[in-house]
Amino acid sequence: MIPGIEFFVTLIVYILIFLIVTISYNMAYGYTGIPDFGRAMAAGAGGFLCGYLPGRLMAYVLGIQGDYLENSISIVDTTNAFLKGSPLMSIALLALTLFLAALAGGALGLLASLPMFRGIRLFYLGVTLLAIQIGFNTIFYYWRPLIGGPLGVTVPDPFRWLTNYSLFGIPSSSMRLVGVIITSGVVLLIVSYYCISVSRSPLGRLLKALRDDEKGTETLGRDVRKLYIEVMAVSYAFTGMAGALFAYYGGYVVGLHFDKVSWTFWPVAMVILGGLANYKGTIIGTVSFLTLRRLILFYKTELEFILPFSPVWLEDLVLGVILMLVLIYRPRGLFPEKPELTLSKENIRKIKEEEG
C-alpha cells in the first residue's frame, strides 16, 4: 500500500511542529550543552494551556453559562460555529493563545532552570527535569479541574473559518489543515530566524564557549547561570508554541499527550542524529525520524505479519538503538559542527583578495 496525500499532509504538519521543538532544543543542548530532559513539559505548557484557556475564554465571551468541563463538547461546538463565521476573532484567539503558550513555556523554562542558581551539576538538572516532567503530566492527567483529567477536553478550532473557502482546488474540508501548516510555518520561520541569528552572533559563540568550558567562560567574567536560565526560558517559550499548535491541530488534549518519549526523547535523538549546534543536521534529523515514525505507524498492519513481535514496540526499539548507536559511532551526528564564521565566506574572500 502506497501512502496517500493524507499521509504526506500529516507528515508535513508533524515536521513543521517538531522542527520548532528540535530547533529550540538544539539551542539549549546543541549550543549551550544543557541536557534538558523536560522538553515535553514545555510543549505540555502550551498544549495544556490550549485545553484550559481558549474554550473557557470563548464561553465567557459568548456568555455561555454552566460548568465548562461538564459541557465542554457542546460549548466547543457552539464556539466553533461562532469562530467559523468570525475570521478576525479566530485569528485573535490563535495569536493570543500562541503568545500565552510562549509565556507559559518561558515561565516554566525559568522555573525549571532555577536549580542552576544553586550551582548544581548539569546532569542533576537533567535528572530533576525528567522527574518533574513525569509529575507535570501526572497532574494534568489526574486533576480533573484543569483539562478534564483522564477524559481530556476538546479544543476550539481557530482554523474553522478557513473551511468557508477553497483555494487551488483544495477541498474546503481540508482548508483547516492548510491553516495549521501556514501558521506552523510562520512560527517555525520566526523561531528559525531567531535561533540562526543568535548562533551567528557573538551570543552564539558565547553559548558554545559556555558549553565547551563552563569554568573558563565564568573566568572571563560571564554570568553563566544567567545565560543558562535565559536560554532555557527562550527555548521553552518556543517549544510552548509548538505544543499549542499541536493541540489546535489535534483538537483534543489529555494529560497523556506531550509524553516524554515523543516530546523529549525523540527530539533528543533527532538533534543528536543530525549533529549538535547545526541547523542543517537538525532539519535532516527531524525529517528523517518523523518520516520513519509515521511510516511505522502507517505500515503497522503489514508489519504485524513480518515482525515476530507487535509493531507497537518497534518505535521504541528503533529509538533506543539509534540513540545508542549514534552516540557510540557518530557522536557528532550526520553533519558535524563547523566553526561559525563571523563574516560570510564571500566577505572573507574579498578581504583576502584586498589584502593579497
Next chain:
Amino acid sequence: MIPPLFSSAVVFANIIALMAIACTLALTRTNVPNFTAATFGTIGIYISLTFIKLFGVGLYPSLFFCFCGGGIVGVVAYYLVVRPLRKRGATREELMIATLGLDIFLIALLNIYADYLTLTFKIRTREFMLRAYDFDVGGVDGVFIVSTTIFFAVLVALHLIFTKTRIGIAMKALGEDPSLTECQGVNTETLCTLTWFLVGALPATAGGFYPVYWISNPSVSLFLVVSVFASCVLGGFATIYDAAAGGYIIGLAQTLLISYMSKFFGSWILSYGFFVALLVMIITVFLFPQGLYGLPWNETVKKVRKIFRFREKPRGI
C-alpha cells in the same frame, strides 16, 4: 504482627534503596548517570515471574536468578554501550543520553518478552502480582523479613568490600581517578565489569520483591525511576550509605505520608504518591544540593556532644 502499611512501606524502602545504591555506584565508580536502574528492577520482576511460572521455582529461590540475570544484563550493557562510550571519552551528558536510549530499548524488549510469555505459555504478564508465593511467619509477611535482611546484608557486604578488600578499595580509587588507578597497576576494566554486574544485579534482586505487594507490568519503572532519582539526589550521588538513607527516607515517606494524608484529603491523593519523592527532590536541589552527603555531620555530632557534655577522649601521644 506488623501492620500491613508499615510492612509495605519498609519493603518499598528496601527496593528503592537497593536501586539507589546501584545508581550511585554507577555514577561514583564509572561516572555514568544511569537511567536504567529502575528498568533493571523490572528485568528482575520478569526473571522472577519466569522462574516461578515456568520452572516451578519458589519466589525467594528465584531471587538468586534475578541477581545473576540482572548482573549479566548489567555486564552486557557495560560492554555494548558504556565501554565504547567511555573509550572514546564521551561526556557525562552523552553517557546519560545513551543510558536513556538503553532504558527505552530494555522497556520495549520487556514488553515483547511479556507478549511472548502470554502468547506461548498463556501466563498473565501484565497487571499481575505474586503475593500468593509469599510465606507468613507469625503474622509477618515473608517479603518484609527477606527484603529487609537482604538489604542490610547487601549494605554490610558492600561496606566490607569497599573498606576491607583490595578490590573494593581499588573500586573506590577508580571512582576518584581512573587514570591514576590504572597507573597503580589496577585492571580498571575488571573493576568496571564488576561494578556494572552490581549495577544490574542489585536492582534486579530488588525487583523480585516488587510483585509481592504491587501490581506489576513492563513499564513499572517509569514511576519507580522518580523515587530512585529522588533517593540518589537526596543522598547526594556520593556514597552507598547516603543512597541507602535517601532510599529509606523516600520509600517510607512516599508510602506512609501519603497514606496518612489520605485520611484528611481523601483517597484521590494516593494517585500522587510519587509527588512526595518529587517534592523531596526539589527541596534537596534548592536547599542542600549536595544532599545528605553534604550536610555538616561532623558539626552536628560536635553540637550533640556539647549538649550532652560528652568530652572527647584525649588523643594518645
